[in-house]
Amino acid sequence: MSEFIGIGVGPGDPELLTLKAVKALQQLDILIVPYGRLKGESEALKIVEGYLKKDIHILPKHFPMVQDEAELSPAIETISLEIKGYIEQGHRVGFITIGDPMLYSTYIYLLKYLLYQVPVKTLPGIASYSAIASGLNRPLAEGNTPLFIYPCNGKIEAIEKVVLDHDSIVLMKVYKQFDAIIKMLRTHDLMPFSLIVSNYGKENQVIYHPDDLFTHEKISYFTTIIINKGWQL
Template sequence: MSPGLTVVGVGPGDPDLLTVAAVRSIETADVIACPVTQIGASSMAATIAHRWISSHQTVMPLLFPMVEEDAPRRQAWHAAADALAEAIASGQSVVLLCEGDASLFATSSYVLLAMQQRHPACRWRVIPGITSFSAAAAAMGWPLALQQDQLLVTPCPSKEVELDALLDRAEQDRSVLVLLKLGRRWQWVKPRLEVRGILERALFAERVGWPDQELAPAADVPAVERPYFSLLLVRQSWPSVLP
């Protein structure tokens, strides 16, 4: 690979879900950059891609703290962009690994924006990855969208009134709803779905693609706090023409 940045989506967890383009980029890069949430921590993205990372490659952990404040996050994006640009300026090809898809709710999107702003001369490209919700739907044989269905993908709201408004909108627009980052909200989301009479129309997925993944009807999952990487698929109606 020639000097430049390639942002690679490595999918939700199963290494077999990486694309051919992703594997080729990882194998031929000089530097593998990977996100970590704290110094010394392992990288989930690097764990997914580890079979294609060799000992002759330089692994560059990039720190992205899991905080809500703006300043630390912006500082981390700028620091990552500068570190990547320095490696590229030295003549190296760099891959930045990203869990899931590199353009969907991804830290790498912020890094790429910072790179474009701070180092506009750097060459870059983005390789998409399989999303957790598409992998979950495929594993359960559940169509995300059919005929005139719409698909609405969003982080789970933090308040019941916001969830109700979202469900009302999805019902009116005939949208299949994907709620990401369910986590601790599942404690009140499940009872709310039950009150609305749509709990039986939802599927729950957690840590998709990892050995301990959980895929189940939402009604079968206890209303307790769940890991950050959990999601819900909600279909309130089906098309009128079906097999």
């Protein structure tokens, strides 16, 4: 059956893909592979390449790494129309994304265009913070404590307020504000309660110690910070 399938591939370990994701990957005719940089590599493709059939048609597509959705829209519309054309020709088309498709994913932009135009199926993936918490035996939240997930694209003052106002926090997209975040955590004596991990599940995975020296130049783009004030490292 021709359809568009968004597939979450998890944080990096191929063994963390769901059985449904593996089955879907093996049945695809065309795989859309997103690239944030024109000459970059696809981390998502590295995760799934061992599950793909030999005759699959892989289509790399560049998605500009911008915050302004209006600036991103022309690329999204062009790619969406191309996907729609493939599906109307009878193909099963997949799109892979790191983590879960419904959490800060480029896939969401495609979904807005295609949801009511073609058959769409979305398969969940394990988010980085969930994999990190389980893999390192670090609870995210317990009892009645809410879990606050926050993308660190804004000013450090806003990030600081989130950290001080909540007991269990996941900080995502920390790369650009990393130095300021570390300084803020140290100022408030929160480093012992903070788990900082880069490239979880990949060969270059790094788990940082609170006393490590940090600079964002040495930190991977795929870095997550989990803060649980009820659990000290």
